[in-house]
Amino acid sequence: NAGVTQTPKFQVLKTGQSMTLQCAQDMNHEYMSWYRQDPGMGLRLIHYSVGAGITDQGEVPNGYNVSRSTTEDFPLRLLSAAPSQTSVYFCASSYSLRGRGGTDTQYFGPGTRLTVL
Amino acid sequence: SQKIEQNSEALNIQEGKTATLTCNYTNYSPAYLQWYRQDPGRGPVFLLLIRENEKEKRKERLKVTFDTTLKQSLFHITASQPADSATYLCALEGDGSGNTGKLIFGQGTTLQVKP
Numbered sequence: 001n002a003g004v005t006q007t008p009k010f011q012v013l014k015t016g017q018s019m020t021l022q023c024a025q026d027m028n029h030e031y032m033s034w035y036r037q038d039p040g041m042g043l044r045l046i047h048y049s050v051g052a053g054i055t056d057q058g059e060v061p062n063g064y065n066v067s068r069s070t071t072e073d074f075p076l077r078l079l080s081a082a083p084s085q086t087s088v089y090f091c092a093s094s095y096s097l098r099g100r101g102g103t104d105t106q107y108f109g110p111g112t113r114l115t116v117l
Numbered sequence: 118s119q120k121i122e123q124n125s126e127a128l129n130i131q132e133g134k135t136a137t138l139t140c141n142y143t144n145y146s147p148a149y150l151q152w153y154r155q156d157p158g159r160g161p162v163f164l165l166l167i168r169e170n171e172k173e174k175r176k177e178r179l180k181v182t183f184d185t186t187l188k189q190s191l192f193h194i195t196a197s198q199p200a201d202s203a204t205y206l207c208a209l210e211g212d213g214s215g216n217t218g219k220l221i222f223g224q225g226t227t228l229q230v231k232p
Binding site for chain 1: 221
């Protein structure tokens with residue numbers, strides 16, 4: 001298994017440009033999520049999905065859109081990039097976070113380092 | 118909403134000693150708490166999960182405790198090695214129901230083990 005893959009690894013955008021960060025997993029995980037990581041801020045949840053066709057907002061959703069048309073893929077769209085979106089973006093997946101009996105181990109991708117000028 | 122606090126200052130210890138990292142949360146007790154390791158330029162990697170009804174969990178040189186009265190988890194690495202140098206993150210569910218996708222993370226504590 002490839003696990004969780006993310007593309008691209010690095011990206012530079014100009015303010016106002018749009019782009020899509022790709023995330024795919026081959027573990028048949030129901031749950032997928034996007035985080036951004038900034039120095040001193042830790043990982044902050046942007047959006048998450050508990051299954052195909054279902055998405056919800058995390059802590060910092062503004063400026064980002066997501067969709068989940070398949071179990072495997074969970075792309076993150078930046079609609080109009082801003083310098084404040086300069087960050088490292090991580091995608092993660094797990095079997096399920098539903099119910100208090102789950103193990104919910106998160107598997108992270110290698111990250112995308114985004115710079116917005 | 119839930120907040121997680123980890124010591125933002127780096128922890129420097131000598132090889133062979135026990136490293137102890139702290140994770141405090143502010144509100145409801147979560148159904149579980151997780152610990153991850155992150156190396157520079159890489160995504161976090163899962164280490165251990167401890168549930169609300171467990172007081173202690175061990176895996177090789179790692180030990181995690183969970184005190185719901187103190188709202189605190191401690192992460193111990195015994196007989197530490199330079200290879201243990203990394204940032205360690207704690208995480209827990211975001212709203213207390215155990216039924217959402219809102220897993221939230223602390224900012225992490227960087228451990229440096231000196232030979």
